Amino acid sequence: MITMPIKQEIIDLTDDLDDTNVPMNTSNDIVPVTNYGVGSCFLDIQESPMKKMKLETETCMIAPLSICPKNEFVGGFPAVNPIATSCKQFWKAGDYDGNKEGACHDQTVVGMDHVRVHPKFLHSNATSHKWALGAFPELLDNAMDEVCNGATFVSVDVLDNKKDVGSKMLLVEDNGGGMTPDKMRQCMSLGYSAKSKLANTIGQYGNGFKTSSMRLGADVIVFSRGRDRATSMLTQSVGMLSYTILRGTGKEDIVVPMIDYFVKRGGTWEMLVRSTADDWKRNSETIAQWSPYENEQDLFQQFELLKGDHGTRIVIYNLWEDEEGAPELDFDTDPHDIQIRGVS
Template sequence: MGKSNNNPRAYGRQSCTKQFWKAGEYEGAPRNTRRQMDSSSTSGFDHARMHPKFLHSNATSHKWALGAFAELLDNALDEVHSGATYVNVDVLDNKKDGSKMLLVEDNGGGMDPEKMRKCMSLGYSEKSKMADTIGQYGNGFKTSTMRLGADVIVFSRSDRTQSIGLLSYTFLRSTAKEDIVVPILDYERRRGNETWGKMFRSSSENWDKSLETILEWSPFESERDLDHQFYMMKQHGTRIIIYNLWEDDEGNLELDLDTEAHDIQMRGVNRDEKNIQMAEQYPNSRHFLTYRHSLRSYAAILYLRLPTNFRIILRGKDVEHHNILNDLMWSEQITYRPKPIEKEETYIAKKTKKEKKDTNMVAEVTLGFVKDAKNHLDVQGFNVYHRNRLITPFWRVWNAAGSDGRGVIGVIEADYINPAHDKQGFEHTLLLDRLKQKLVETQKAYWSTNCHKIGYAPRRNVRAINEEREAAKSGSQRPVLDSNPDKSSSRKTPVLDSNPDESPSSKRPVLVSNRDESSSRKRPVLDSNLDKSSSRKRSLPDSNTNEAKSPPHKSQKVSSDKSPNGNADMHKKNTVQTTTKSSTRRQEIVLGLSVVEQPRKENQGNVAADVQTERCKSRRENEELILADEKARGDNEENNLKEELRNASNTIRELRIQLQKANEEIKKLNMQQDERARRNKEENNLLKEELRDKSNELEKANEEIKKLNMQQDDLIDMLAESEMKLRHST
């Protein structure tokens, strides 16, 4: 007969995919065997009643793998209050299969057995009650480790205890578990010595079973290897090892561990080779261009403030903390106080409510142009921090159609808004919408006011900016009288002109069209320098005027002649006037009509000529004003150049005086040096002479000594001879 199905391994280990986004396809064991497995395979283990598939679905909250590293760094930073001084992130080799593993360790206070079990469970967090910690949901360890790899083993040592916990998705899937089973080993320090003994929570059999499971599904082969991990952390701390790292669709590790020896990087869409090259060219924008794929770049800006005695070590090299504010120029700071959201309150609550101002409902917004903004890079966004932790890196709140907003970087710490569970964004609330609206308004106002400083066309206050530029060039601010452009200009501006020669009562503004053949838009010129003749009234002349101006009739001319025959002539005159009266009247009427038509035509021609004359005159005067303004501008520039030349000549004169003084000082120093050298030379000569004299005396003394020695030798010889003589005589 075949083997009994009571053994869970009789069903065979289910294959585990290496791709994170496919690892959630797990249905568990067949239904008819679940009860048998629940009673036989999970007894004695510490476990949470939850399906193993939840580990994967819970980890999908991290869309970005580097965000999972941030959760582990947060846990290490929270241990600062327990004495932690560093967190070390490194890459290890799995001795069983040669694969790569991730290491995250700190030297904090460690975890006792109770804290270890809460760490392996979901939703347990004591940090939410502490003001100086980042974690608050009790979910970060599980989501982050399961996002980076399928399995994790934790070693933690406190003052009196040490524990080992294994959270293995591979183990749960391969053995078709229906619950999240967590094998945990506990040790306690024996009193009076430094040895560690086993710590049983239920029975020794369960402890041995947990040890067997950990050794089978972990990268370590013996209990001695497990003890060596505690030896690596010295007195206390936590050591997290993540293995069976996730792979991409091509079978490569999702994390790039080979390109940079001191960094952990991402593959795929988060990596942009163009941005990497630009980061080398524009160092002030490096973190914006590389934080998506580089853990070192992301960790450098992850915290707004880092404790002075705390280090982040990445693969053997410290991560240099970087404040984005150091990359800004022309920065501005704005205090934002959001309006609190009104909540429904009971009558008693309203009566007993005390008027207290929430000091946390305030945020300091600092923004400015990144120092590389003059290169017109598409770099913009706000780094929004919560409790010192970066939640949304370079949040792009303003998506303008053109180049508006480029180069503006900001930093804000919004502690009054709750972050999402993955700490890669905020909960979408009304407070977040108001903050976004405020940031958009702030960025627009800053951009439109300062964009001309980095080479963009001014967006507002164009006239003020131009006057500011002119004032900066000329040294004095003056109004522009006229801006009559050349014929190639497409826009004509109105020019206010007046003739100072005429009295104010005679000035009448006339709107004249400046006709320019090459201009597409005509510039209206407001001019009051019109001749008095242009104000003639177009009226018909009366009959008296016409008669006065009309040429005299022949009968009238004849009647005005004098004759010697007075009476006869007068009679003839009256007769002629009487007989021609009716015909003359008829002719006068016809003549009057012709005379009326003639002045009307003359008046029309005069008016057109006057208008044309006035146009030419106003144009000439405008040109004269333009020339005068250009002349004045040229005079001002000439005066400024003269002033600058005068200042330069004064500066040169002062420099020459200083140079003369310096030369005199140098001469004095040279003379002093020469004098000192002469004295030294004299002293050296004296010393040489003294030395020569001493040497001569020494030679004389040596000669005397030689003579004395010779005399001594002679005396010795004489004594010897005398002794010989005495001996012979005796």
């Protein structure tokens, strides 16, 4: 058994504008690391109560960070033929120039363009991790920083992709404070670090989230449930960062589909609309089309897997392969360990 001490001086600042003090974990316990299932690592700090949420059957949904004109969209993305074949080797996946016909960018302020970031930046940004296992610490550090928000565990596991039989996915989950819709957008934004001013933190869900997730796989989907400190409103958000979408549709801007929910009195969930219900619907359809999940109901059910009233599930899929077409990560040699294939 491996033991890992938790640094008690870690302070969370998931919102630079929020000066609210949060309770600190003052325990000096050593965290036992116990293996569960294939390639899983589960850091159990203490037992946390779980509240069951009721599911509302009505369909409702939200909008992306960058939106193209509606008549150019089919399922949330331009109706263009894929201009790039899918490359499953990380070090070759950056050979992509985009397609101006499939590109669009919005003017969020009249007369002023937003800064454009080409999808190739997602790949080049991730090359900071020379080998795949080097990407894990970023994700684990982010989860461990949630101790001050009530996190009692962080789990790393391997899942089966039901839409791509035989394909594996990586799961990183914690039961920390979770993310509000605004924090989810900060998580998906490039160059944002909520905790850059603090000496003892690495930048929760900042640039490291993008570099690490994109180094492990071409796509990542994030499910997070959190409570807004100012309004006390409980929300759920789904965000997807997909290199596969951007390459397949010839995008020259990074577009991130997201949907949000909020809980009503009585425990039922409804869509949280930031623009229009139609935009919400398009984002939901886009996520369902390109993610490992079939529909909105399937997406919503992922929140039921959270072990508590708040937390975050990060699912990385379309994992990179080596030159022989085998997964870069080895989940088979040791069922309780994730290794690099071919490295002993």
